[in-house]
Amino acid sequence: MDFGFDEEDEELRGRARAWLAEHLTGPYEAARGLGGPGSEHEGVEIRRAWERELGRGGWIGQGWQNPEGGTVGAGRAEAGPYGNRRLSLTGQVVWAEEYAAARAPARVGHIGENLLAPTLIAYGSPEQRARFLPGIARGEELWCQGYSEPGAGSDLAGIRTTAVADAADGLYRVTGQKIWTSLAQDADWCFVLARTEAGSARHRGLSFLLVRMDQPGRVDVRPIRQMSGTSEFNEVFFDGAVAAEVVGGEGNGWSVAMGLLALERGVSTLVQQIGFAAELERVVRAYVDVGAGDPVLRERLVRQWAELRTMRWNALRTLGAADADPGAPSVAKLLWGGWHRRLGELAVEVRGAVATAGPGHWSPGTPYELGLDEEQRLFLFTRADTIYGGSDEIQRNIIAERVLGLPKESR
Numbered sequence: 001m002d003f004g005f006d007e008e009d010e011e012l013r014g015r016a017r018a019w020l021a022e023h024l025t026g027p028y029e030a031a032r033g034l035g036g037p038g039s040e041h042e043g044v045e046i047r048r049a050w051e052r053e054l055g056r057g058g059w060i061g062q063g064w065q066n067p068e069g070g071t072v073g074a075g076r077a078e079a080g081p082y083g084n085r086r087l088s089l090t091g092q093v094v095w096a097e098e099y100a101a102a103r104a105p106a107r108v109g110h111i112g113e114n115l116l117a118p119t120l121i122a123y124g125s126p127e128q129r130a131r132f133l134p135g136i137a138r139g140e141e142l143w144c145q146g147y148s149e150p151g152a153g154s155d156l157a158g159i160r161t162t163a164v165a166d167a168a169d170g171l172y173r174v175t176g177q178k179i180w181t182s183l184a185q186d187a188d189w190c191f192v193l194a195r196t197e198a199g200s201a202r203h204r205g206l207s208f209l210l211v212r213m214d215q216p217g218r219v220d221v222r223p224i225r226q227m228s229g230t231s232e233f234n235e236v237f238f239d240g241a242v243a244a245e246v247v248g249g250e251g252n253g254w255s256v257a258m259g260l261l262a263l264e265r266g267v268s269t270l271v272q273q274i275g276f277a278a279e280l281e282r283v284v285r286a287y288v289d290v291g292a293g294d295p296v297l298r299e300r301l302v303r304q305w306a307e308l309r310t311m312r313w314n315a316l317r318t319l320g321a322a323d324a325d326p327g328a329p330s331v332a333k334l335l336w337g338g339w340h341r342r343l344g345e346l347a348v349e350v351r352g353a354v355a356t357a358g359p360g361h362w363s364p365g366t367p368y369e370l371g372l373d374e375e376q377r378l379f380l381f382t383r384a385d386t387i388y389g390g391s392d393e394i395q396r397n398i399i400a401e402r403v404l405g406l407p408k409e410s411r
Contacts, residue, residue, distance in 0.1 A: 035105050060084055192238070273315065327402065
């Protein structure tokens with residue numbers, strides 16, 4: 001596979017670099033490096049404002065495909081139909097690299113831009129695309145994902161949240177509980193997988209609904225405090241919450257939900273890896289600072305570097321493939337989940353005993369706060385990397401059953 005940058009890509013690189021240098025000033029200067037997994041609590045308001053700044057610049061929705069077909073030519077930027085600029089694959093990578101190099105704030109609009117928007121383009125009606133995509137492209141409407149439930153996490157088909165259509169007004173009333181809902185406390189909307197057919201079971205009778213979060217008394221968001229001290233994840237309770245939009249038709253929610261997961265393959269994986277590279281560099285510097293004397297740690301750091309390079313080339317290979325590989329998202333999740341967890345372990349092992357101590361001072365009668373530094377937070381948060389977003393066991397089942405055609409696991 002030839003994955004190189006041509007003259008037009010490099011011209012785009014210059015424009016992207018210049019735009020970021022011009023706009024990452026004033027209040028946004030202090031927001032550089034804020035946010036991201038394990039740190040989503042940082043600078044939420046300024047990052048929301050930055051999302052709108054990106055929208056004004058047309059930098060949101062670069063990979064959205066035309067619903068009527070057609071792709072963007074290599075290296076070119078074209079005006080999209082929703083106020084976005086559509087870039088070629090290499091152009092999207094260029095932007096991602098420059099964004100990471102500038103240490104621009106972590107995106108709060110990722111779920112809307114990279115999960116919901118491609119799903120609406122693939123399964124939504126023209127009216128739904130016209131209603132929701134411009135708001136995402138302007139950075140004005142943020143989204144969260146309502147899939148997992150206390151009894152339906154890895155086994156998503158066990159969903160019990162219900163949605164009943166009201167014969168009088170045609171609106172759905174959603175009742176139930178979702179859990180591990182990232183960024184729900186800041187989201188304007190949630191796409192919810194709910195059971196719309198009474199008495200249905202497993203994959204049948206589910207629908208993909210769009211629910212506004214600002215419904216006092218009907219939508220209740222409760223943050224889940226983690227051992228790292230942050231609360232990116234939430235419980236969300238729906239008590240007759242109103243939903244006017246169903247995507248893909250009633251009863252087709254499972255197909256839409258699985259289509260969304262398949263659409264996750266994208267340049268966002270490369271953006272994630274750029275962040276991983278910065279974390280790895282920080283751990284390597286810590287190793288050098290403590291004397292770089294342990295050959296076993298040195299060998300493990302070299303292996304981390306080599307595996308990260310392998311993940312990058314695998315992502316580029318997948319993105320450049322003519323046809324979508326149904327197992328690609330699962331392979332990618334298995335690779336980066338384990339890699340990132342091992343990096344968290346290395347981060348504290350490199351520092352030795354000092355990594356187990358907190359910088360704060362505790363006194364009797366006061367709440368104990370961990371007071372984590374970056375390496376400690378990395379270690380604690382990455383313990384969940386092989387679980388959230390689909391556990392390793394589920395990813396292996398998907399690869400075995402849907403790609404290799406092996407017999408399904410008995411249930």
